[in-house]
Amino acid sequence: MFFWRQEIGPGRWVAFTNSGAGNLALHVGDKPASVLRRRRELEAAMGIDEGSLRFMHQTHSATAEIVEDAAAGELISADALVSVSGATPLAVMVADCVPVVLSAGDGAEGATAVVHAGRQGILDGVIANTVELLRSRNARNLVAWIGPAICGDCYEVPEEMRREVAAVVPAASATTRWATPGLDLPQAVRAQLEALGVAVQQVSEGSSTLCTLENGALYSHRRSSAAGRIAGLVWTQ
Ligand SMILES: [Zn+2]
Structure with a gap:
């Protein structure tokens, strides 16, 4: 169910699922009833109320939204969600893009956020937008x-794409195992966070x-275009 989880402060948890939790996305051609059942099972494993975990409609944008500003049950279109109180459990779904979880360092009272950081979002500033909204x-x-x-x-990406991304985030520049131009998105996200x-x-x-492509216990869009989605999670109990 969980690839990794940790209680980062009293009652506050951060976790990432593996394929043992099953596909958690409604937009990849899976049966909706199966996805909703898995989400309920995940909520039970997290120890939170059924239906309380907030997902977002991810569009590779740089938009960060505050969950408390949306109506209950509203599916927010965004690529980052912030809970100002930290009381709303948040989820981000990925299958190769970078899932990021943030928490304010003042215990279970602080704000939380999740971010979907793909190549476009990294270029367009989704990380900075989220950090600015939190602050x-x-x-x-x-x-x-x-x-x-x-x-x-x-x-692996075309040389021109590597140049375009590295011009914005030099840490993104990479070379693949087979010596072709590549991008290191996790390193790019780390560099952006540390610069902030x-x-x-x-x-x-x-x-x-x-690495989602190398680890068969995770989902990778590059390994299979029909892949499911794992989730990054933050919640307070
Ligand atoms: Zn890899």
């Missing part, structure tokens, strides 16, 4: 966790790789 609501001492994503050894003064915490699960 505008007085979130301090932000800590971030970067979850499983495709790694720089595996993510956000502390990045390590996510690791023994010797298993965080």
Whole structure:
């Protein structure tokens, strides 16, 4: 069910699922009833109320939205969700893009956020937008966790694309295992977070790789276009 989870402060948890939790996305051609059943099972494993976990309609934008500003049950179109109180459980779905979880460093009272950071979002500033929104609501001492994503050894792109992204985030430049131009999106996200003064915490699960393409216990869009989605999660109990 969980690739990794940790209680980061009293009652506050950060986790990333693996394929044991099953596909959690409604938009990848899976049976809706099956997806909703898996979401309920995930909520039970998290120890939160059924139906309380907030997902978003992700569009590869740089938009960050505050969950408390939306109506209950509204599916928010955004690529980052912020809970100002930290009381609303949040989820981001990925299958190669970078899932990021943030929490203010002042215990279970602080704000939380999840971010869907793909190549376009990284270029367009989804990380900075999220951090700015958190700070505008007085979130301090932000800590971030970067979850499983495709790694720089595996993510091949055309030379022109590598140049375009590296011009904005030099840390994104990579070379694949087979010596072609690549992008290291997790490193790009880390560089952006650290430049914003956000502390990045390590996510690791023994010797298993965080690369979604290499790790068969995770979902990878590049490995299978019919792949499901894993989730990055933050919640308070
Ligand atoms: Zn890899």
